[in-house]
Amino acid sequence: MITVKNLHKKFGQLHILKGIDLEISKGEVVVIIGPSGSGKSTFLRCLNLLEEPTEGEVTFEGESITDKRHNINKTREKMGMVFQQFNLFPHKSVIDNITMAPIRVKKMDKAKAEAIAMDLLQTVGLADKRDAYPSQLSGGQKQRIAIARALAMEPHVMLFDEPTSALDPEMVGEVLEVMKSLADKGMTMVIVTHEMGFAREVGDRILFMDQGVIMEQGTPQQVFNSPQNQRTQDFLSKVL
Ligand code: ADP
Numbered sequence: 001m002i003t004v005k006n007l008h009k010k011f012g013q014l015h016i017l018k019g020i021d022l023e024i025s026k027g028e029v030v031v032i033i034g035p036s037g038s039g040k041s042t043f044l045r046c047l048n049l050l051e052e053p054t055e056g057e058v059t060f061e062g063e064s065i066t067d068k069r070h071n072i073n074k075t076r077e078k079m080g081m082v083f084q085q086f087n088l089f090p091h092k093s094v095i096d097n098i099t100m101a102p103i104r105v106k107k108m109d110k111a112k113a114e115a116i117a118m119d120l121l122q123t124v125g126l127a128d129k130r131d132a133y134p135s136q137l138s139g140g141q142k143q144r145i146a147i148a149r150a151l152a153m154e155p156h157v158m159l160f161d162e163p164t165s166a167l168d169p170e171m172v173g174e175v176l177e178v179m180k181s182l183a184d185k186g187m188t189m190v191i192v193t194h195e196m197g198f199a200r201e202v203g204d205r206i207l208f209m210d211q212g213v214i215m216e217q218g219t220p221q222q223v224f225n226s227p228q229n230q231r232t233q234d235f236l237s238k239v240l
């Protein structure tokens with residue numbers, strides 16, 4: 001579904017991503033772990049061109065999206081993204097947050113968009129919040145709404161950048177639960193997280209990123225139980 005070839009990203013003189021190669025299959029759950037500043041967010045943002053790669057190629061469903069002639073807006077509709085800071089529209093109700101993109105971008109009629117939104121609200125356990133405003137929700141609820149909003153566009157892949165890092169500890173579980181159920185339904189997912197228990201349980205493949213490269217990758221069993229790289233071992237010894 002996604003192929004990354006020799007991806008580099010520089011910010012001025014700073015060489016942040018230093019040659020990343022990766023293939024992600026349909027239905028796969030890829031979890032990216034690694035120290036702060038290693039380039040995890042930059043990498044995720046290069047997958048949908050929120051950051052423009054300095055060098056290399058990203059293809060999505062067979063099309064080169066780094067090709068200058070490619071219409072990235074069409075592709076972004078198929079790539080849902082969820083951030084650490086929920087980024088809900090504060091002046092819009094929950095239902096309007098979820099239906100806005102399908103109505104404006106997909107030209108869906110309002111009744112259909114609302115029906116889909118209500119299904120998604122059921123899925124994330126927040127049907128009773130349809131008319132609430134973001135300020136009336138807890139962090140965990142906001143993040144579940146942000147996930148529902150991304151899903152409303154019927155993405156083919158979901159990108160998560162530390163979706164639980166801004167949450168109070170008691171709210172982490174409810175968001176991971178929603179993500180796990182998405183994975184169980186076969187959604188293709190790329191997840192940056194520090195939740196190692198979740199990574200082990202839900203990930204099909206773990207990537208350990210450090211200093212702008214994928215230092216090590218493998219099944220959760222391989223990476224967590226017998227890491228081969230010294231830097232992976234050092235990192236895991238600090239976080240496990
Ligand atoms: P991670 O998500 O692993 O913590 P990031 O991808 O956010 O790492 O950042 C990697 C490095 O790139 C950091 O040193 C960060 O300061 C730098 N960086 C990220 N975005 C920018 C930017 N827009 N301009 C300059 N430097 C940036």
Ligand code: MG
Pocket residue numbers: 040041042162
């Ligand atoms: Mg980050």
